[in-house]
Amino acid sequence: MGSHQKPSTAGKPIRCKAAVCRVAGAPLVMEEVTVAPPQAHEARIRIVCTSLCQSDVTFWKLKDFPGITPRILGHEAIGIVESVGAEVTELTEGDTVIPVFLPDCGECSDCLSKKSNLCSKLPFKVSPWMPRDGTSRFTDLDGNTIHHFLSVSSFSEYTVVDIAHLTKIDLDGDVQMNRACLLSCGxxxxxxxxxxxxxxxxxxxxxxxxxxxxxxxxxxxxxxxxxxxxxxxxxxxxxxxxxxxxxxxxxxxxxxxxxxxxxxxxxxxxxxxxxxxxxxxxxxxxxxxxxxxxxxxx
Structure with missing residues (x-):
């Protein structure tokens, strides 16, 4: 390995900064978190740019479920694939992707239909967990669980997203990342x-x-x-x-x-x-x- 190359982080936990909602309605706390490696059908993403959506503000204020703390909010973003988990063939390291909170498994009758975009295999839920196994990929430095938001959680330098919630895009030289992130939601x-x-x-x-x-x-x-x-x-x-x-x-x-x-x-x-x-x-x-x-x- 040349001296200019960084060691691979694939398959290893990553420690990075994230804006964590610890108390509903209170200022987000910038802290270090641990982001676990992606599991099957998942990719770990380095967030390049994220914006603030009114939905983030709405859920930030909620004291009762579906509001939950601690949680990493954010869902309107663009990023680069850092690594992928098992059974992922659609994406590879280095791909540019935008996360979407509505899943598209690409297999069920609804996803294959031109009349519906409500996936029946992975139904949309305002869940604090990863969609397939109901666990989190985030922990704080004390090992305590931090919850997900809309299957994205982009207010973090790194996040793990199910591939059903990711869309690969190709940007030409004139498109800026801080504009392209708006494609994710707004x-x-x-x-x-x-x-x-x-x-x-x-x-x-x-x-x-x-x-x-x-x-x-x-x-x-x-x-x-x-x-x-x-x-x-x-x-x-x-x-x-x-x-x-x-x-x-x-x-x-x-x-x-x-x-x-x-x-x-x-x-x-x-x-x-x-x-x-x-x-x-x-x-x-x-x-x-x-x-x-x-x-x-x-």
């Missing part, structure tokens, strides 16, 4: 809502309530699908430059989320939008979005 959620779930058709009108990362991703999905008109509704003027200049979204400013003028939206869309997307998470706003939908399809 971007795929928004683009997929327009492209796959709603199946937006060419020439239609789309209204988006809330132009955060998911709302902007919906706009991109609608644009790719050929929507003739995309209207974005938001309270924050700083969102307008991104929406208008980058994605060609026609923006409507609001003083508050409860002040939507349905008549205005319906007039702008000549009787209602073909598709409405609520991207804030407010039940009242969902009702408003539904009321802005066209009642009779053109």
């Amino acid at each position: 971007i795929s959620t928004g683009v997929g809502a327009a492209w796959r779930t709603a199946d937006v058709e060419e020439g239609t009108t789309v209204v988006i309530f809330g132009l955060g990362s998911i709302g902007l991703a919906v706009a991109e999905g609608a644009r790719i699908r050929g929507a003739a008109r995309i209207i974005g509704i938001d309270m924050k003027p700083e969102k307008f430059d991104v929406g208008e200049n980058l994605l060609g979204v026609q923006m409507v400013a609001l003083s508050c989320l409860e002040c939507i003028e349905l008549q205005v939206i319906n007039e702008m869309t000549e009787g209602g939008a073909d598709y409405c997307f609520e991207c804030v998470g407010l039940p009242s706003l969902m009702e408003e979005a539904y009321a802005c939908c066209r009642k009779v399809y053109k």
